[in-house]
Amino acid sequence: MITSTEEDYIKAIFNISQSGKRELVGTNQIAERMSTTAASVTDMLRKLNHKELIVYEKYKGVKLSPMGTMQAMSLLRKHRLWESFLVEKLDFAWDEVHDIAEQLEHIQSNDLVNRLDKYLGYPKFDPHGDPIPDAQGTITIRNQIVLSTMEVGNGGLVVGVKKHDKDFLNHLNQVGINIGTELELTHKYPYDQSIKVKIDNSEEALLSSEVCENIYLKKIR
Amino acid sequence: MITSTEEDYIKAIFNISQSGKRELVGTNQIAERMSTTAASVTDMLRKLNHKELIVYEKYKGVKLSPMGTMQAMSLLRKHRLWESFLVEKLDFAWDEVHDIAEQLEHIQSNDLVNRLDKYLGYPKFDPHGDPIPDAQGTITIRNQIVLSTMEVGNGGLVVGVKKHDKDFLNHLNQVGINIGTELELTHKYPYDQSIKVKIDNSEEALLSSEVCENIYLKKIR
DNA sequence: AAATATTTTTAGATTTGTCTAAATTTATTT
DNA sequence: AAATAAATTTAGACAAATCTAAAAATATTT
Numbered sequence: 001m002i003t004s005t006e007e008d009y010i011k012a013i014f015n016i017s018q019s020g021k022r023e024l025v026g027t028n029q030i031a032e033r034m035s036t037t038a039a040s041v042t043d044m045l046r047k048l049n050h051k052e053l054i055v056y057e058k059y060k061g062v063k064l065s066p067m068g069t070m071q072a073m074s075l076l077r078k079h080r081l082w083e084s085f086l087v088e089k090l091d092f093a094w095d096e097v098h099d100i101a102e103q104l105e106h107i108q109s110n111d112l113v114n115r116l117d118k119y120l121g122y123p124k125f126d127p128h129g130d131p132i133p134d135a136q137g138t139i140t141i142r143n144q145i146v147l148s149t150m151e152v153g154n155g156g157l158v159v160g161v162k163k164h165d166k167d168f169l170n171h172l173n174q175v176g177i178n179i180g181t182e183l184e185l186t187h188k189y190p191y192d193q194s195i196k197v198k199i200d201n202s203e204e205a206l207l208s209s210e211v212c213e214n215i216y217l218k219k220i221r
Numbered sequence: 222m223i224t225s226t227e228e229d230y231i232k233a234i235f236n237i238s239q240s241g242k243r244e245l246v247g248t249n250q251i252a253e254r255m256s257t258t259a260a261s262v263t264d265m266l267r268k269l270n271h272k273e274l275i276v277y278e279k280y281k282g283v284k285l286s287p288m289g290t291m292q293a294m295s296l297l298r299k300h301r302l303w304e305s306f307l308v309e310k311l312d313f314a315w316d317e318v319h320d321i322a323e324q325l326e327h328i329q330s331n332d333l334v335n336r337l338d339k340y341l342g343y344p345k346f347d348p349h350g351d352p353i354p355d356a357q358g359t360i361t362i363r364n365q366i367v368l369s370t371m372e373v374g375n376g377g378l379v380v381g382v383k384k385h386d387k388d389f390l391n392h393l394n395q396v397g398i399n400i401g402t403e404l405e406l407t408h409k410y411p412y413d414q415s416i417k418v419k420i421d422n423s424e425e426a427l428l429s430s431e432v433c434e435n436i437y438l439k440k441i442r
Numbered sequence: 443a444a445a446t447a448t449t450t451t452t453a454g455a456t457t458t459g460t461c462t463a464a465a466t467t468t469a470t471t472t
Numbered sequence: 473a474a475a476t477a478a479a480t481t482t483a484g485a486c487a488a489a490t491c492t493a494a495a496a497a498t499a500t501t502t
Contacts, residue, residue: 026480027480039460043460089340109321119310119311248450249449259451260493261489264490268488279451280451280498452496456490456491457489458487459487463485464484466479466482
C-alpha cells in the first residue's frame with residue numbers, strides 16, 4: 001500500500017521533473033514544492049526508494065521508477081478527471097477546483113475513477129487544457145505552441161495554461177481569456193516582450209511576457 | 222481543525238448512540254465498532270474531550286456535545302450525498318457504495334457538498350432510504366414501520382433498510398427487494414417469526430425474522 | 443459484603459511523518 | 473587546489489495514532 005503522503009511526494013517529483021530540464025530532481029526542489037524541510041524529504045526518499053517507487057542515489061538526486069511513473073499517471077488521471085467533474089457538472093470556475101481535486105485524487109477505487117471517466121464522456125483534456133491519461137496511462141499529445149513564441153499576424157485558440165494558481169487564472173478571467181478563446185497577435189513590444197492581442201475578434205488587450213509564457217495555443221493561421 | 226481519524230470516532234459514537242438504548246456510549250463498544258483496542262479509544266476520548274466534541278467522564282461513558290453532534294450531522298450529510306451520487310450518477314449498486322463514501326465524506330469543502338446537493342436535486346433520502354441532513358443539519362422524518370411489526374393482510378412500500386452491509390443488501394437483491402418494492406404480508410409463522418410476502422403483486426417469498434427486522438416500510442394498506 | 447468478572451484506564455513501546463541543528467558531501471569561487 | 477558556499481544527509485527529538493500488558497475502577501455473583 002502507498003500512503004497519501006507518499007502519493008504527494010510522487011506527484012511533486014513528477015511535476016518538477018516535467019517542468020525542469022534535468023533528469024534528476026534535487027532534495028531541496030522537492031522540499032520547496034512540498035513546503036517542508038530537506039531533512040523530511042531525505043527521510044521520505046529513503047522510504048520511496050525502499051518501495052522501489054523511485055531511483056535514488058545519495059547526494060545525486062532522484063527520478064521516478066517505472067512503477068513510480070505509473071503511480072504518478074494514475075494520480076494525474078484522477079486529479080484531472082475530478083477537476084473536469086467539478087467544472088463540468090458542479091459549475092465550479094477553473095480557478096476554484098485545484099485544492100478540492102488535490103483531496104479527491106487520493107480516493108482509492110479504480111472502479112470509481114473509471115466510472116467517473118465514462119460519466120464525463122472520456123474527456124481527453126481537463127479544464128486547464130492538461131491531457132488526461134486514459135485507463136492504460138496513455139496521454140494524448142496536442143499540437144500546441146506557447147503564446148510568447150508566436151509571430152505577429154498569426155492567431156490561434158487558447159487550449160491550455162502552464163500555471164494553475166488562482167491569481168494567474170483570475171487575471172485571465174479579468175482579461176477575458178479562457179480555454180477556447182481566440183487570440184490574434186497584433187503587436188510585439190521588444191522592450192519588455194509584452195504583446196498586444198485581439199480577443200475573439202473584438203477588443204484588444206495588452207499582455208505581459210509573464211502572461212504570454214504561460215498560455216498554450218493551437219495555431220489556426 | 223478536526224482530523225480524519227477524529228471524524229471517524231465522532232461517527233462511531235453517533236451511530237452507536239442511535240442504535241443503542243443507553244444515552245452514554247462505552248469504550249469497548251467504540252473499540253469494537255472501530256476494530257481497535259479499548260486503550261486506543263481512551264486516548265482518543267481524552268483528545269475529543271479536550272476539543273469539546275464529546276462529554277466524557279472517566280469510567281462513566283461518553284456522548285456527543287452539541288458541537289460533536291453538528292460534526293456528526295455534517296459527516297452524515299456528506300456520506301449520504303456521496304452515496305446518492307455514486308448510485309444515481311455513476312450507476313453503482315446500493316451494496317457497492319459504502320466504502321467509497323466512507324472515504325469521500327472526509328473531503329473538506331462546504332462549497333463542494335452544497336453544490337453536490339444542488340446537482341442531485343436536494344435529495345431527502347439516500348439509496349438505502351436513510352434521511353440526508355440539509356445544509357442546516359435538519360433531517361426529514363418519515364413515517365415508517367419495521368416489516369417484522371406489520372400485521373398479516375397489510376402491505377407497504379420498502380423505503381429503507383436498517384443494516385447496510387454488503388451481505389444483507391446482496392441477499393435482498395437476490396430475493397428481489399429494493400427501495401420502492403411493494404410488499405404484502407400474506408402469512409406469519411409464529412414458530413420462528415419468519416413471514417411470507419407477495420413481492421410487487423406477483424411472486425411470493427419467505428423472509429426470515431433476521432431480514433424482517435431490518436426492512437422499513439411505508440404502509441399503504 | 444467478599445470474591446470474581448468485566449470494563450476502563452495507565453504505562454510504556456511502536457510507526458509515520460515531521461522538525462532543528464550539526465555533520466557531510468558536492469559545487470563554485472578565488 | 474584550497475577556501476568558501478550550497479546542497480544533502482544524519483542524529484536526535486516530537487506529535488499523532490496505535491498497540492500490549494498491567495493496574496485500577498466498576499459491576500456482578502455468590
